[in-house]
Amino acid sequence: MKGDRSKAVTLWTFVAIALVMLSAPTLVVLGASFTAGNMITFPPEGLSLKWYAEIAGATDLRDAFLRSLIVATICTAISIPTGTLAGIALAKYRVRFAAGVQVYLLLPFTVPLIGSGIGLMLIFGKWGLLGQLWPVGVACAVINLPFMIWAVTASAASLDPDLELAAANCGAPPLSTFLAVTVPAVTPGIITGALLMFILALNEFLVSLLLVDARIVTLPVQIYNSIRSIITPDLAAISVVFIAVAAIAIALLDWLVGLDIFLKSK
Template sequence: MNNPLSKTFVLWSFVMIALFMLSAPTVVVLGASFTSGNIITFPPDGLSLKWYAAILQATDLRDAFLRSLYVSAVCTIVSIPVGTLAGIALAKYAVRFEKAVQVYLLLPFTIPLIGSGIGLMLVFGNAGVLGQLWPVGVACSVINLPFMIWAVTASASSLDPDLELAAANCGAGPVQTFLSVTLPAVTPGIITGSLLMFILALNEFLVSLLLVDARIVTLPVQIYNSIRSIITPDLAAISVVFIACAAAAIFLLDRLVGLDIFLKSK
């Protein structure tokens, strides 16, 4: 076992097993979405694109997908200014109650999502806005905001303070220094966090289930309501659309920022 070749074999065996376990559900859903039959089967019962045509004609799925895009847009719009300013502040300044903020950043991993969802449901219910779509976007932003803050903080931590001092020495005011030096420096973190927030909100199920009613459900809730009766291949097709959206976000992230910078921000 001390042989380097044996160690390499064992390591790659674990890697291949992990890759297989991670990719197997995606491969199964992808294959099932192309079936020509009327039930989900894998391997597919023939190949056909009819279920992709079916989801284009299904107004309930299309409308639910558009609602999910709206929720993701609200979440991203709210998260960008809040997460950017918070991330820069944590990276550059001695913030009061910094320990409390650090604890907050761990909440997505420590508090069950059902607890956060019920709390937000009570807050929005008392405000009289429960059942609308925009509170779902705000709720997704509140729950997932630490991811945005982490991404911006990672970029802000690598900013050379001398650049801001140089801008100030050249006569730039605080706002101009922020816009011309600080903001461009943290742009990779902003892009990374924004794309991450968009995808997280697009896939959010539990919070959407608690905050919307049957008239304005998002796509994850619509899929859940559908599979309670029967699982049809059109649900596999819409799942592939979700996967394609995530893949497009990763591709865009790689083109705009670079996956190496994204992974370092984690």
């Protein structure tokens, strides 16, 4: 009994340390965004909402945030059909070059993001597409697509094949079976992957830095350009807005499909 208690104390100690380390940067940024001073300090110099009013009236930050939303929307719109079909195919069928596909799914962990970004920059530059916003969304989809495929594959792997056979025996054509049986069954994975792709694209910095110019910077690039000169509390405030958007997406994910589905897909 004493040994079990010591193990529990040790485990929860490490959990507490991990939680503090993970949450400390967010808490610092959150506190700094409410400072009444003109510089980022923690603890804040008094409490004020003036920096949130500042970013509400800042045209450059607002436009950059809207561009990030557009990029995230394009990325998600591309990823849903592509990742859904690929995930279902990998889970249900014997796919040629399956080993190569599995290697591709590991690319986010094996290929440095700077390498992928430079490659995409060279491709889009050769095609004369640099300086436009939609290629950034396409690039985010290309780089992060494995996450969408993983989420759908996890749902498709648990699909009972007898359901599709029953639909076929009832005379449903393949397309109707796919739309009425397969897609609803993997919807939790689709929702999980779509929200994840949206969050990843919304926060993408390095690829955006390589593909945009000064006229169409996204919010992460706008923040980076600003902190190169001076770090002011309005940047902390816009960072909190980013965190809030991600938190809303996670809450929506939990409400729609449950976080357990998301964790299993990983």
